[in-house]
Amino acid sequence: MLDAGELAVISGPSGSGKSTLLRLFNRLLDPGKGEILYNGRPLAGYGVVELRRDIYYLQQAPVMIQKTVRDNLLLPFRFRAAKKDTLPPDDEKLLKLLERFKLSGVTLEDDATRMSIGQKQRLAFIRAMLLAPQVMLLDEPMSSLDPVSRAVVRENVERMATGEGTAIILVMHYNFASSVARTRRYHMENGVISDSQ
Amino acid sequence: MDPIEISYGQLLIGLVFIATAGGASLFLKLGLERDIIWGTVRTFAQLFLMGYILVYIFRMDSAAIILLIFTGMILFAALTIRGRVQEKGVPYLIPTFISMFMSYMLVTIVVTYFVINVEPWYEPRYFIPLGGMIIGNSMSAIAISLERIFSDIRKRRDEIELYLCLGARHGEATGDIVRESVKAGMIPSINAMMAVGIVFLPGMMTGQIIAGADPVTSIKYQIVVMLMLVGSTAIGSIIIAFIVRNLCFTKAEQLKI
Incomplete structure (x- = not known):
């Protein structure tokens, strides 16, 4: 069970099944048996496209398409599933976000595929935030970041949980010091998850 | 003008090219000899077969x-x-x-x-x-x-x-x-x-x-x-x-x- 505004931190060695678990939550995979409920209904009861925009999975390796930073950030607004009444954010808002994530040297016209891995990881995080999902599945979102950027991402994870009420499931192979009041901690090993509180 | 007929003997002279390719394969250890021989046999067999079948098909x-x-x-x-x-x-x-x-x-x-x-x-x-x-x-x-x-x-x-x-x-x-x-x-x-x-x-x-x-x-x-x-x-x-x-x-x- 995970409520809005809660943070679940799942730690465990690599290969223990953490990413597979996250992929079950947004139906990139379906479980062999058992059921996952979202708002009391099984995941299969939702339209998969809408479900994935509600429960967003941020991949471990940040993927940028061969276009500008702006095109990459606005990617969620390009598909038919994007609601007609939601306007994509303007350049001013995008620039503010870049600044907040310590990406001031990056312009919106830069080729996103030429960024460093740490920059891409932050851009991918911003892209996820712009989608404003109800549930955010974060797969090692800080693995390639220096301590300063790591602090920025942590701050924003906490802000999404406490400020916007996003339910967050965070997968890390090391510990995540969280100031979110409602944080649950789990440990995963060989595909088995256990409460580590 | 009718084309010059190729006799079966003349056709076999064409195998010189296959021998060249096979020799190259042996010499350079390409391991293609079997494919070359099998390919040659199939070329002859499939085309002759098709030729005879075509004679019938054309009458249909x-x-x-x-x-x-x-x-x-x-x-x-x-x-x-x-x-x-x-x-x-x-x-x-x-x-x-x-x-x-x-x-x-x-x-x-x-x-x-x-x-x-x-x-x-x-x-x-x-x-x-x-x-x-x-x-x-x-x-x-x-x-x-x-x-x-x-x-x-x-x-x-x-x-x-x-x-x-x-x-x-x-x-x-x-x-x-x-x-x-x-x-x-x-x-x-x-x-x-x-x-x-x-x-x-x-x-x-x-x-x-x-x-x-x-x-x-x-x-x-x-x-x-x-x-x-x-x-x-x-x-x-x-x-x-x-x-x-x-x-x-x-x-x-x-x-x-």
Whole structure:
């Protein structure tokens, strides 16, 4: 069970099944048996496209398409599933976000595929935030970041949980010091998850 | 003017070329000897067999039988492609057959009925060789498209999943991949139009000329063949790319391979 505004931190060695678990939550995979409920209904009861925009999975390796930073950030607004009444954010808002994530040297016209891995990881995080999902599945979102950027991402994870009420499931192979009041901690090993509180 | 007959003895002189290739394979340890010998045996057997069958086919006057033979040729081509494209995750044999069948049938009938204006349109002397040329040449286009789409989907897996995570349908997630695959299938036949007559003289045209046909008539036939190859590779690559792309995803927009 995970409520809005809660943070679940799942730690465990690599290969223990953490990413597979996250992929079950947004139906990139379906479980062999058992059921996952979202708002009391099984995941299969939702339209998969809408479900994935509600429960967003941020991949471990940040993927940028061969276009500008702006095109990459606005990617969620390009598909038919994007609601007609939601306007994509303007350049001013995008620039503010870049600044907040310590990406001031990056312009919106830069080729996103030429960024460093740490920059891409932050851009991918911003892209996820712009989608404003109800549930955010974060797969090692800080693995390639220096301590300063790591602090920025942590701050924003906490802000999404406490400020916007996003339910967050965070997968890390090391510990995540969280100031979110409602944080649950789990440990995963060989595909088995256990409460580590 | 009748062509000069090649005797069986003269035909065997041609084996000198095979011996050269086999010798090279032995000397350089290429391990191709078996394939070279088997290929030679099959070339002789298949062509002679086809020659004798053609004698019978040309006497037939039944659209159903001609179409059945043509379907058999396409099925054999689809099986050949399956041997070439290494992909176990998606059953693509039947889609390959369907896309080849639709594309080749359409193009061949348009050519015999409207362009050459043969009476009847299934006249085997025209229908089978023209259809066979389409199959032989655009078979590789289909194989290229298939190989390309499978390898691109595997290579760009993360990107496809990013699109899916953002709420894209599989069509939106693989638009570029499908375009690239169709393009890869179409380019060789377009390039062939650029080089024909300068870099190479096509087999059909040279064959007709050797057989004593008027060169201008042969050229007109060759032009028709070049154009129909472009058409058949385009139609075939497009159909196969779309069908196979859809087969790579589940109903829940999950990647299968």
